[in-house]
Amino acid sequence: MLSLMPERTSADLDLLFGALADATRRSIVERLAEGEATVTELAAPFSISLPAISRHLKVLEHASLITRSQEGRWRHARLSPTSLGSAAAWLARYERLWTESFDRLDDHLARLTSEQPQPRPKADSQDQARER
Amino acid sequence: MTTKTTPQLALTRIFDAPRTLVYRAFTEPDHLAAWWGPIGNSLPRDEMDLDVRPGGHMRWTELFAADPRVRVHIRIDLTEVVDGELLDGVMHVSGQLPEGLEPFETRVRIEFGDEADGRTRLEVRQWLADHLAPSSEAGWLEAFSKLDGALATFTGVLR
Numbered sequence: 412m413l414s415l416m417p418e419r420t421s422a423d424l425d426l427l428f429g430a431l432a433d434a435t436r437r438s439i440v441e442r443l444a445e446g447e448a449t450v451t452e453l454a455a456p457f458s459i460s461l462p463a464i465s466r467h468l469k470v471l472e473h474a475s476l477i478t479r480s481q482e483g484r485w486r487h488a489r490l491s492p493t494s495l496g497s498a499a500a501w502l503a504r505y506e507r508l509w510t511e512s513f514d515r516l517d518d519h520l521a522r523l524t525s526e527q528p529q530p531r532p533k534a535d536s537q538d539q540a541r542e543r
Numbered sequence: 544m545t546t547k548t549t550p551q552l553a554l555t556r557i558f559d560a561p562r563t564l565v566y567r568a569f570t571e572p573d574h575l576a577a578w579w580g581p582i583g584n585s586l587p588r589d590e591m592d593l594d595v596r597p598g599g600h601m602r603w604t605e606l607f608a609a610d611p612r613v614r615v616h617i618r619i620d621l622t623e624v625v626d627g628e629l630l631d632g633v634m635h636v637s638g639q640l641p642e643g644l645e646p647f648e649t650r651v652r653i654e655f656g657d658e659a660d661g662r663t664r665l666e667v668r669q670w671l672a673d674h675l676a677p678s679s680e681a682g683w684l685e686a687f688s689k690l691d692g693a694l695a696t697f698t699g700v701l702r
Contacts, residue, residue, distance in 0.1 A: 505552050508580070509667055513556050515578035516568055520560035
């Protein structure tokens with residue numbers, strides 16, 4: 412379970428989550444999920460300046476969330492899916508840690524409650540059979 | 544510690560057992576060792592040290608069946624404890640970690656609530672370090688669920 416994302420260090424993840432901890436940058440990432448775009452196109456939905464958008468793009472680029480390429484006069488930004496996958500994997504890893512543990516806890520609690528003197532009509536005989 | 548920031552992870556689960564028992568399953572060594580982690584992992588009893596109170600701690604080592612070199616040290620420094628109801632603190636993960644993983648810390652909050660018919664509602668929330676999730680920012684999980692479709696497409700492309 413802890414063996415997911417071998418390619419990412421926690422410093423990388425700090426950068427990644429830091430970059431995503433901003434509503435404007437998350438919007439940019441969502442826009443880029445639809446396809447690559449220029450700075451001007453990315454700035455269109457926002458009431459902030461082009462230089463401000465450029466600064467956001469630098470943060471995203473530094474976190475390896477996007478890559479940028481020069482084509483003639485235009486710089487295109489596109490989403491780098493592996494980094495976003497790492498952030499999602501971090502969350503998925505913990506979700507799985509908890510849910511797998513919860514499944515075991517379920518069984519453990521069932522054993523404990525079946526050991527108590529109160530009669531529990533359902534599934535007791537099965538639980539005891541599995542236990543011994 | 545503030546609880547206003549949005550956790551990056553929030554899970555709820557209903558257990559068919561009384562609240563006091565579920566709480567004990569988290570806070571007593573023999574119980575915790577019986578269920579923590581995926582099947583195959585084990586928690587050596589002599590490396591468990593649970594001092595459950597505000598300012599106390601919970602420490603244990605996790606061994607991996609899949610890789611005998613791995614020894615994960617978990618330490619939760621407890622900031623808030625309400626007997627039978629709440630555990631809140633910072634979890635530190637260190638030790639001989641699986642390859643490629645570095646030590647890190649994360650805040651966890653575990654709440655135990657009563658449900659109908661003697662069942663228990665467990666709520667687990669997990670945060671990255673505070674400086675990574677400023678309180679003014681919300682919508683983590685929303686953002687990720689929005690991106691799910693895009694991620695599915697991209698992982699498809701990568702394979």
